[in-house]
Amino acid sequence: MSVLPLIIRREYIARVRNKSFLIMTFLSPLILVGMIMLITYLTQLNSDTERTIVIVDESGLFDTEFFNTEQTTYLNMSAQGLEAGKSIAANEGYYGLIHIPANRDLIVNGVTFYGDETPSFTLIGDVEKRLEKKLTDKNLIDQGVDLNLIESSKTEIELTIENFSGEKSSKMSNWIKAAFGGAAGYLLMMFIIIYGNMVMRSVIEEKTNRIIEVIISSVKPFQLMMGKILGTTLAGITQFAIWVVLGAVLLTAVSAIFGIDATGNPAGNMSPEAQEIANNPDKLVQIIDEVRNLPLTQLVIGFFVYFIGGYFLYSSIYAAIGAAVDNETDTQQFMLPIIMPLMLAIYVGFFAVIDNPHGTVATIFSIIPLTSPIVMLMRIPFDVPLWQLILSVSLLVGSFIFTVWFGSKIYRVGILMYGKKPTYKELFKWLKY
Amino acid sequence: MNALLVADSVSKKFGNFTALNGVSIAVPKGSIFGLLGPNGAGKTTLIRIINQITMPDTGSVLLDGQPLEQHHISDIGYMPEERGLYKSMKVGEQVLYLAQLKGLSKENANKRAKYWFEKLDIGAWWNKKIQELSKGQAQKIQFVVTVMHNPKLLIFDEPFSGFDPINANLIKDEILQLRDEGATIIFSTHRMESVEEMCDHIALIHKSNKVLDGEITTIKREYKNNTFEVGVEMEEAAFAKARTHLSQKFNISPAHFKSLSTDLKLKIEIGDKAQPNDLFAELRQFGQINHFVEVIPSVNDIFIQTVNKNV
Structure with missing residues (x-):
């Protein structure tokens, strides 16, 4: 019998049963809304001084x-x-x-x-x-x-934007696309960092508990690492799915309150935006209409695909780091190579993509595997050509296979090494063991 | 000799460091095999190779005559020196999980777990987390995890460390019982009392090389040097005369043991030619013989002697 499902199951249950998972899943949307309200309130307070x-x-x-x-x-x-x-x-x-x-x-x-x-x-x-x-x-x-x-000769012009097949969009819609893409990209980065860290911490835990030796006398290190990554991915997907459902319920509720026919297919957690403008029903109607016009299905599918791809890519590196060190403080020196591309992706996303979603920089960064999950996700609301999507996803798959292989090499050696703080040079040597 | 496990000139290098250098051992079926050696000698590497945690660079390992393969994992139970369990996982779940990783079905794992928990009288811990147990209690769980799947070969790395004397005895009895039921057991240890008491074969690894192996009685016979510890009752004034007399025929040195009378206590090496009876006859002249024991080298002595010889 294959042991992989057993490992996945244990890892999944260990993640989901954790108190911090429950808190993060149900409390963090509330905290997000609360933060936005607090910031709005504080900004007002700041300029309120007479x-x-x-x-x-x-x-x-x-x-x-x-x-x-x-x-x-x-x-x-x-x-x-x-x-x-x-x-x-x-x-x-x-x-x-x-x-x-x-x-x-x-x-x-x-x-x-x-x-x-x-x-x-x-x-x-x-x-x-x-x-x-x-x-x-x-x-x-x-x-x-x-x-x-x-005064009387002044005029105002507003462009109507329409694509060749006749679909109309507006400035508002562009703004919403950017907001949705940005939110999805940012969320993905947070997911990669949070869940990557979970994998890393769980590897370190097994190492310091010394249970690792018991387990790898039963299963191959690669199976354990993959089981861990997959189990944690499932936990991440569970969390995201809960948010999508919560978001859908909230959107439907808001729509119902303001008397909008909400038979569409709303998704995503747009509650903060909705609440912020709840005092302006006309604008709200328009925004909800625009949200429903977004390629939401594509966005949700894109999120899952890029989450899984990007997450695999990074979490195998996280697992390797976890295996290489003895405790969490030693991980700092290896964090830079992970955080750098993620930060780069976020900045490219927020500046290049929002400025011009189909510009050269945005296009290139949405195809390079290390940054593509975030940047491409931000571009998806603006209708990305199919060939670019395919190229980007296949490169992502190719490179995550590589990092999983690379990560498992280091993982295999690292989990049995104690007491030494490894350098990059040593990690390189481990590849040859 | 019918060997369950045979390692044939196994070598392993880590970079420039040679962890094992052409080590061969054969572990007879149904024996308790002591794998001895100072720290860092290569014991753990050899055990990891047997467990397929690491692969040897050269050489091969046979279990029951077959080269090691993935499915052999369920034939081996391994208790590492550094004990480890998931601290925040419940005991029952953990035991079942680890047993299933070894290939047991869920029902089977349940049945076996119930059996062992009853046997060791630890049923009450089933729903506790490991972090709520004491170190000794966790050790018992570790033992159950090791033997749960009824393996042919059991490998214990320092099995008694962390146990109090009562529990150490309990575990020792369990191990002996498993042996009687047909399991073969490898002890890796440097606690010589337990080797002396339980092992019937040993192999000594020193600096990546095997320096000694075989049946304990055979090894002891090789290492004994026909020395006897004797106590002969006589006046203290006569001690010097007796010493001078004996030292002309044998190698003598002082001995220390408890006695109730005024005894001349000596260790006497009689050499290859003389028989114990010759010594006995010599001693009779001086008085009553209260003490006459052949000195058998302890495993501890052999260990130290061999290691020092190979420095």
Whole structure:
């Protein structure tokens, strides 16, 4: 009888029964939503501080431009003059003072902000915009231009985007595609790191427990390693499947609440986005429509395929590292080769793919095996040509077969080596044992 | 000799280090075979080769006349020196899992486990985790794991370390019983008392080479040098005269043992030509002989002597 299913079963149960698995599966979506809400709230809180700014406008042109907002109160002290205004602002602890010189020609370069702290970008931008607008209008009027005429001749254009077979999409849809691709790619990276670490820790555990010798007197090291990787993969898939189901339930629930016909096939955990904009039903309808228009099936299948491929690729390296060391602190030196390509993939994904999903950089990185799982997953919502998908998946399969072979070589020797902190050179020697 | 396990000039190198250099052993069926040697001699490497954990570079290993293959795994039970079990796994599940890895069916594993748990009176531990057990208790589980699948060949690496004397005795009896039921047993150890007590064959490995092997009685016969430990009752004043007399015919050295009378205590080497009776006759002249024992070299002596000889 084959022992592989036995090992897979044990590893799977060991992972799934673990308390941290349960917590991660059911609590982390809640934590994610909570984090997003907290960050939104904190950002608001950050800009919520009330401040008072003194205006000394010697030109007298901007009387009406500085009206009070919720956060900012403007005090016009043009009558008192710059020096008096400055001392008042300093004594009262006001946020700052804006001085506009009397001469109109000097205004362009002569407006000064006085204050203890450097003002925020938004404040500077806001003030500059108001001054520019007023001054431009003044200039236009001086040239004899009718402002109403300009206002009425302004137009706004929005491109309709449609592919050759007639499917329409919108800017909104592009935004959603990027969000979904980005989320999937990021999730995949987290999965690889978290589950790869699980494999590594379980290898180290077997090694330090010394049960390894009992087990490999019964099964081949390769079987044990594969069983471990497969069992952990199944645990990962279980977790993802639970999230998909939870996401689907949430999406259906949100749709039902807002009276949208949710007979489609929603998937993915989009609860955070949904909640964020729950106060804007019109936009929500549009977003849910767009989400349903995404190639969701392709995305979910893509996630599974690239998760399994990418995970195999990396976890066999993780297993080899686990076998090479005696304890977790020694793993640090070997982590860089794993983290680097993953980080690279995420950055390429967030910059190159979102900028141009079918650009050269995005295309190349979505085919190179070490980065392809993440980058390709981010590209999938933007309709990737089939040949690229096939090439990328076959390269991925080819290279994971290689890393599994390579990993098992090191694993085989490493699990019986104790007490030495190996170097890369030694690992290389192990390949020949 | 009907050997269950034969290793034929097995060599193994790790890089530049030679772990085993053409080692051959033959383990007779139904024997208790002591595999002895100082730390780092290559015992563990040889055991790992027998367990197919590592492959030999050259040489071959035969089990029951057949070259080792994957399916032989279920014929061997191995208890490594560094004991190991999954700490956070329940005892019962763990025992069943490891037995199934050895090829037992689930029902069979269950039956065998029940038998052993009853026999060792440890049924109450079934649902406990290993980390909740004491070291000695975990050792018992380890023993059960090793013998569960009824292997033909049992390999114990330092079997008694970690057991208290009572449990060590219990395990010793179990091992002897397994031997009587037909199992062949290899002990790898440097605890010589247990070798003396239990083994009938030994092999001594030193610095990757086998330096000695055979039946214990044969080896002891080879290593004995016709020395006798004697105690003869006489006046203390007469000691010197007796010593001078005896030293003219034999090699003598002082001996130490407990006696109730004033005895002249000596170790006397009579050489190849003389017979014990000759010595006996000599001694009778001096007084009552209270003590007359042939000195048989202990395995410990042989071990130290051989290792030192091969430095």
